[in-house]
Amino acid sequence: KILSYELNVRAGPGLIYDPVGVLKQGQSVEITGVNFTNEWYRVARNGEPLGWISASPAYIETTPLVVDAPQVGAPAVPSGGGKLILQGKSGGDFYLTNAEGSTLRRISSGIDPALSPDGTQIAFTRWDNNEFGSVWIYDLNTGTEWPIVGEIREAKSPAWSPDGTQLVINFQNGGRREIEYHCYPMRKDGTFRQLPPGAYNIKLRGLKLCFKLPPDTHWQLRKIDVTTGQFEDLASATYSFAPTWDPANPWRIVFAASKGLLQLDLNRNEYWPFGESDFRDHAPVFSPDGSKVAVTYKQDNHWEIYTVDAHNGSRLRLTKSEPMLEQPFNSAAPAWSPNGKKIAFVSDRGGRWAFWIMNSDGTDPRPLLLPEVAAQLEVEYSGVDERLISWSQQ
DSSP states (O other): OBOSSEEEEESSSSTTSOEEEEEETTOOOEEEEEOTTSOEEEEEETTEEEEEEEOOTTTBOOSSSSOOOOBOOOOOOOTTOOEEEEESSSSSEEEEEETTSOOOEEEEEOEEEEEOTTSSEEEEEEEOTTSEEEEEEEETTTTEEEEEEEEEETOEEEEEOTTSSEEEEEEEEEEESSOEEEEEEOOTTSOOOOOOTTOEEEEEETTEEEEEEOOEEEEEEEEEETTTOOEEEOOOOSBOEEEEEOSSOTTEEEEEETTEEEEEETTTTEEEEOSSOOTTEEEEEEOTTSSEEEEEEEETTEEEEEEEETTTOOEEEOOOOOTTOSSOOOEEEEEEOTTSSEEEEEEOTTSSOEEEEEETTSOSOEESSOHHHHTTOOOOOOSSSOOOEEEEOO
C-alpha cells in the first residue's frame, strides 16, 4: 500500500532508471520480485507489470511485513548509464560509482579527476607543498597511475580531447602570488601617479603615497600529449579557467574567463567570446554531442545550473531554488551522462551538500546515490571551478 502522496514507478530498481508511471497515496499493488539488495520491489496490478518502486517503509506499507518474493535481476541500465568518478571536495580522494549509485570504490587522490572518452583512464592533477604540481593518468583496467608532465604551478581542470590522445589544463602563470607593498613619490606638481586597480591600505608617508596590492595570479591554458607528455601553451586570457573540449568540433575549446565564456580555435590559436558574455558563467562542460554547454552560474548569492546552446547562444535555466527561502539552495558542478539525457550535479537542497541527478532539461531532480552510499561521502562545493563529477561510458 502506498503511503506517500505520490511514488514514482521506474523502469528498473534504481534512480538512474526513468519514471514510467506514478502511484497515488492509498493505492495497492502486488509485489512480484525484489532486487538483490532488497531495496526495490517489482510490482504489478491485476497481473499487469507496472515497473519498480522503492522498498523504503517511508513510502510503502507491506502485508505481510516480511515480503516473500523472488529475487530478480535488473533490466539493462539505459545507454546513458556508464560510470562516474566522484570527488567530495576539491582535492583529496576520488571514487568510482555505477550509474545506479549503489556502489562506491576509492580509486586514488588528486584534483579535478576526468574520465577519458572511452571510460578506461582518469586524468587528474596533484600539487606538492610548494604548489608546483603534475598531471597524472590512472588506468582503470590495471589499477596503475603515472605522471605525464610535471613542474606546473597549480595545474587544474584536465579535459580530454574527443579522441582521447590529448589533454588541456589551466595553470597559474604570472601575476602576483603575494601581497605587494609600493610607494609612489610625489611629482613636481604635487600630484601622484594613478594607483593601480585593487590598491588598498593607502597612506601618505612624507612625500610618498604608499599602498598595498592583493595577490592576483594569472591563469593560462596548456595542451598536453597524453602519450609523450609534450605540451604547448595556448593563447589565453589573463584569467583562463576550466576548459572543455568540443566533442563535435575538435578544433574548439571553451573556457571560463573574467568577463564570460571564451572559445579558442586550436588551428589559429585565437579566442573570442562564446555566445553573449556573462561574467557569472563558471566551469563550462560540453554535452556529448557538442550541441550545448552546461555552466555553473552565480545567481545573485547562490549557484544555479544553466545550459547554453552552442549554435545560437540561447540559455535554459535548469535549476531554481525554492522561493521565499532565507538562504536559497545551491546547484553546481554539472556533468553530462554519456547519452546526454541526464546531468549529475552537486546541491545542498537537502540541507547538506550531496550528489544529485536530473534530466537534461532540468526535470525530475533526485539524489544520485543510494542513502547508504551517500552517507560515505562528505561533499563540499567551494566555487573555484572545481570538477567534482566526471561521467563516461563503461
